[in-house]
Amino acid sequence: MRPLPALALAALLAFLASAPGAAMLARGLGLEGTPFDTARLLGLAGQHLLLVLGGAGPAILLGIAVGLWVTRPSGAGRALRPVADAGAAAAQAIPPVVVVALAFPALGFGAAPTLLALALYAVMPVLRATIAAVEATPPDAVLAARAMGMTEREALWRVVLPLAWPAMLPGVRTAVLLAAATAAVGSLAGAATLGTPIILGLQTMNELLILQGAAATAALAFLCDAALGGLAARLTGGQGAAMQAGGDRT
Amino acid sequence: MAPTWPRLLPAGLALAALILGPDALSLAPNRLMPGAPLSAHDVLPGWAWLAVPLLALGAAPWRLAPLAAAGALLVLLAGLGAGAAALLDGAAPAARATLGSAAWVALAALAALVFWPGQRRLLAAALLVLGLGVLAWGGVLDGFSLAVEFRARREAVGAALATHLWLSLSALGLASALASLLALAGLASARLAAFFDALLGGVQVVPAIALFGLLVPLLAALLGAFPGLRAAGFGAIGATPALIGIALYLSLPLLRALRTGLTATDPAVIQAATALGMGRGRMLAWVRLPLGLPHFLGGLRVAAVQAVGLVTLGGLVGAGGLGALVFEGMSQFATDLILLGALPVVALALAVDAGLGAMERRA
Incomplete structure (x- = not known):
């Protein structure tokens, strides 16, 4: 999605999530329930964002590092390539909520199961995008760089990465959006996120609460999307169109 | 080696x-x-x-x-x-x-x-x-203990698995119908096609838990305004919000697969078929559809795997299925019950992925 409409949608949804906005909508729709305090919702949004950054941030870096390692022309990492593919495919098939649920008995109530799922699901799209991006760099460019006397490492930093990284950005976008969604699901295992009002509302059939949590979660996702889209457009100077390619979600 | x-x-x-x-x-x-x-x-x-x-x-x-x-x-x-x-x-x-x-x-x-x-x-x-x-x-x-729990809940697990499969297939069917309609409408007008793409792309950004959550109060309001719908079997909680939400998510991969599959035919093949005297209908049935099959199956695989996962989350809004077992297990902190729900989901998702993947490679 383009950054500007995404930002507008985020603002609209954030207004609907706030106590006055939700109360207005509830009157219009004829819903009942007591609205959630806006300040509390903002606090949850902060915790949600912290969880996403803390879980997905290091995992994204790890995914890029492993992706570069397994695509090096020489080196032990190449043997990992088919494993990385199979792992990414399996991770894409298994829904994150199942990983949260399976980690829950082992890691207990709280943020830990969610962090594990977040990290797992942030590595895979980035890893896959990195491998694809590096393999799509023209071999001639690398050959030319090596012929000019660059070492393999120099060729990686000065030729492969500058050419490949715009194609890696969609993987980062998928990872962050998946992380924002997974964090919301994590409130089932006791993580304090914007999913908390949704779960609470579903348990007590407080429709207003569900609406607020859902609107806030969606607003956060659109905000992340807009931020990443804007960043990509600025960094790549128009090549950011690749970011809108969207794609795989679970 | x-x-x-x-x-x-x-x-x-x-x-x-x-x-x-x-x-x-x-x-x-x-x-x-x-x-x-x-x-x-x-x-x-x-x-x-x-x-x-x-x-x-x-x-x-x-x-x-x-x-x-x-x-x-x-x-x-x-x-x-x-x-x-x-x-x-x-x-x-x-x-x-x-x-x-x-x-x-x-x-x-x-x-x-x-x-x-x-x-x-x-x-x-x-x-x-x-x-x-x-x-x-x-x-x-x-x-x-997992086997003990399974013996105690054999029927519930079987019913949950059946519901899960049924919901996944229904969502897939609903999404296929929606994607076909949108693909046809998109063929008529490029502007319309771009609009649908933006709309479905926007839906993909919304986390599933939020979309299901938004659908529950919206459906409640709708059912309040039209009580006849409730009599027809629709509910604000249950299969209705889950199926609508899942179908919205699945439509994008299906729509994309339909579009690439139908337009990917080599122009030379089209020319040859035209030279053979094929009309549009026969061209579609004998040339475009068979040649697009790998693309259709690829989209179907992505959508089917997503359906299995999203139906799990549908347990949260009362749609039943294996997700309901997982969430019940989580609320009781009963590890075995979580596993009874989660292990079949994993097996089902991996089996669907592998099965449709094999068909895709063969097509």
Whole structure:
């Protein structure tokens, strides 16, 4: 999605999530329930964002590092390539909520199961995008760089990465959006996120609460999307169109 | 043969879990209380350590490695089963012997060795499934609390699996209809096609839990305004919000697959077909659809895998299915109930992915 409409949608949804906005909508729709305090919702949004950054941030870096390692022309990492593919495919098939649920008995109530799922699901799209991006760099460019006397490492930093990284950005976008969604699901295992009002509302059939949590979660996702889209457009100077390619979600 | 050192990673993990892991099994007084952890040394009978040389064979660079890994997994599972039976022998009837994290890590690592990309993994997987069947049928696994929980809830698990499959298929059907309509409308106008793309792309950004959550109050308001809908079987909670939400998510991959599949035909082939005197209808039936089949199947695979996962989350809004078991288990902190819901979801998702993937490659 383009950054500007995404930002507008985020603002609209954030207004609907706030106590006055939700109360207005509830009157219009004829819903009942007591609205959630806006300040509390903002606090949850902060915790949600912290969880996403803390879980997905290091995992994204790890995914890029492993992706570069397994695509090096020489080196032990190449043997990992088919494993990385199979792992990414399996991770894409298994829904994150199942990983949260399976980690829950082992890691207990709280943020830990969610962090594990977040990290797992942030590595895979980035890893896959990195491998694809590096393999799509023209071999001639690398050959030319090596012929000019660059070492393999120099060729990686000065030729492969500058050419490949715009194609890696969609993987980062998928990872962050998946992380924002997974964090919301994590409130089932006791993580304090914007999913908390949704779960609470579903348990007590407080429709207003569900609406607020859902609107806030969606607003956060659109905000992340807009931020990443804007960043990509600025960094790549128009090549950011690749970011809108969207794609795989679970 | 490709370098095989990465196989040492799961092999080492399995070995470390078996030798150093504190909790291969735990003995609990009942199904909800935490148990006392027992290591593999405490519970495995002597013969079960045969799993270790088999594990080494399973990591070694030779042709039958996946089969050896499957053997190691089966021997370990049988050993754990025997250990669990021995623990329960003489214990109170409510006592449960539960597989601990060391056992799960070892079993999962061995399963990774069995399904490792490479040759003979299909044969090894078949051996594994056959062996699991024999162990289950022979009662070797009966001591595990998971098996006890399954016996107590056999019907609920079966019903949840049936609901899960039915909801996944319904969502897939609904999404296929929607995607076909949108594809047809998009053919009529490029502007309309771009609009649908933006709309469905925007839906993809919304986390599923939020979309389901938004649909619940919106449907409640709609049902309040039109009570006739409630009589027709629609509800604000249950299958209605889940199916609508899932179909919205699945439409994008299906729409994209339809579009690429229909437009990917080589122009030379179209020319040849035109020269043969084919009209538009026959062109579609004899040329465009068969040639687009790999694309259609690719989109269907993505959508079907997503459907299995999203239906799990649908359990949250009361749609039932395996997700409902998982969430019930989480609310009771009952590990076995979580596993009874989660393991079939994993198996189903991986099987759908592998099955449709094989069809896609063959098409």
